[in-house]
Amino acid sequence: MLLILYVLYFLYNVSADLMEEINSRLPEDGRLNFTELATKYGLETEEYDVITEDNYILKLFHIQGDRTKPILLCHGADNSADTYIMRGNTSLAVTLAKEGYDLWFMNSRDKKYSQRNLYLHPKDADFWNFTFHEIGIYDLSANIDYVLNKTNQGQLTLIGFSQGNQIWFVLGSMRPEYNSKVKVAIALAPVAYLNHARLPDLLTWTLINNFLKASGNHVLFGENSILTAASRTICPIMKAGAEFCINFNIFPICGADPPGLEPEFVPILIGHTPSNLVRKVLDHMVQVKTSKRFQLYDYGTVTNIVKYGSAQPPEYPVKKISAKVELLVGRNDKQAVVDDIQILKQQLPNSSYHEIDVDLWNHIDFVWGKYMKEFLYPLVLDLLKKYN
Numbered sequence: 001m002l003l004i005l006y007v008l009y010f011l012y013n014v015s016a017d018l019m020e021e022i023n024s025r026l027p028e029d030g031r032l033n034f035t036e037l038a039t040k041y042g043l044e045t046e047e048y049d050v051i052t053e054d055n056y057i058l059k060l061f062h063i064q065g066d067r068t069k070p071i072l073l074c075h076g077a078d079n080s081a082d083t084y085i086m087r088g089n090t091s092l093a094v095t096l097a098k099e100g101y102d103l104w105f106m107n108s109r110d111k112k113y114s115q116r117n118l119y120l121h122p123k124d125a126d127f128w129n130f131t132f133h134e135i136g137i138y139d140l141s142a143n144i145d146y147v148l149n150k151t152n153q154g155q156l157t158l159i160g161f162s163q164g165n166q167i168w169f170v171l172g173s174m175r176p177e178y179n180s181k182v183k184v185a186i187a188l189a190p191v192a193y194l195n196h197a198r199l200p201d202l203l204t205w206t207l208i209n210n211f212l213k214a215s216g217n218h219v220l221f222g223e224n225s226i227l228t229a230a231s232r233t234i235c236p237i238m239k240a241g242a243e244f245c246i247n248f249n250i251f252p253i254c255g256a257d258p259p260g261l262e263p264e265f266v267p268i269l270i271g272h273t274p275s276n277l278v279r280k281v282l283d284h285m286v287q288v289k290t291s292k293r294f295q296l297y298d299y300g301t302v303t304n305i306v307k308y309g310s311a312q313p314p315e316y317p318v319k320k321i322s323a324k325v326e327l328l329v330g331r332n333d334k335q336a337v338v339d340d341i342q343i344l345k346q347q348l349p350n351s352s353y354h355e356i357d358v359d360l361w362n363h364i365d366f367v368w369g370k371y372m373k374e375f376l377y378p379l380v381l382d383l384l385k386k387y388n
């Protein structure tokens, strides 16, 4: 029964008109896009189109600063560049802009600002045939090269959140020549191994995945999906709606930190996320969790042998990531879990490890928490000074 409900959720979109009406009830900061939010908080944004080797056209935002100190910020699986601006005056974007850094915000191929390809349309199944692997190999590399070219620099700093780090672990290990282009990767809530991550269990996911595949659905939580519409309707219904969303949706997935997330912020948050989680990306994540290996996509034994020359997909050779990785870790993070980051750390040849000194610090506290300014930014700014 629950499964049927889930499936309905994923399957059906509400009309654009209804979605517009629902969005109109969100607070202003939940409705504004990246550029509009930046303007509201005093920053001017430039927009660029970056074309990947496999022909996707990605939107890259730029907030001008000291060109000798470029930073490329990479969002997680379920959000866009909005990640870094939606907290307004206390966001990382505003904070780093004040410090004079030259800021670049990527939007991977699946996110609302991108979703373009020279030859494919989002209506084509082939458009959605990728995982975080391709986002790392193609989207991240194209963005790095673009920023280095525009700023005329040899190196940049990466800041990632969640899967925004996993894509660097893919790129830095599979195309190690990119390590010389990265001064340091500051990894907020880094995800690689997912052994302990709160993801759907294999049976549930297999059922959902097969259903989605059979029904030709490539995306979960699309911009106009019923689930998105429902959460944007329920979460803003006064404090009770927000608390419902916090306790039954946000905290079970991310870890519970009641002081870190005030109910007033939830209607803003829900206006930007979840955003277009791709079926195959989630499939790859569940494979990584189930196998307990940080491995390439599993096509099944026969295709694996053809593609990889082995029945099991190879692991990402993270030992080849020579550029420094600063791991910033939350003790109460249920997606980027301490035990999983420990496994990663042992394999990264050039990394340091920092736990945020708040016991309840959870996954989203790194980008949307109420206390980033107190407990996170001093560390991030120190690290940036050290490498810039």
Ligand SMILES: *[C@@H]1O[C@H](CO)[C@@H](O)[C@H](O)[C@H]1NC(C)=O
Binding pocket: 033, 034, 035, 036, 047, 113
């Ligand atoms: C943001 O919204 C404004 C106003 O609707 C629009 O002109 C602009 O193109 C949007 N920017 C992006 C990146 O979608």
Ligand SMILES: *[C@@H]1O[C@H](CO)[C@@H](O)[C@H](O)[C@H]1NC(C)=O
Binding pocket: 040, 041, 089
């Ligand atoms: C953001 O902070 C600046 C300076 O601290 C202030 O002038 C401005 O009014 C704030 N903006 C908003 C929208 O709160």
Ligand SMILES: *[C@@H]1O[C@H](CO)[C@@H](O)[C@H](O)[C@H]1NC(C)=O
Binding pocket: 126, 129
């Ligand atoms: C998806 O892309 C892979 C290559 O990355 C290819 O082997 C596979 O056939 C494609 N699948 C579909 C359904 O097009």
Ligand SMILES: *[C@@H]1O[C@H](CO)[C@@H](O)[C@H](O)[C@H]1NC(C)=O
Binding pocket: 148, 149, 150, 152, 153
């Ligand atoms: C940037 O790219 C342009 C066009 O491809 C090229 O002509 C130029 O030399 C590049 N600049 C740098 C600094 O790499």
Ligand SMILES: *[C@@H]1O[C@H](CO)[C@@H](O)[C@H](O)[C@H]1NC(C)=O
Binding pocket: 182, 183, 184, 322, 323, 324, 350
């Ligand atoms: C570790 O990273 C730092 C900063 O990126 C770099 O200078 C150093 O050469 C790296 N060490 C190794 C052994 O690669």
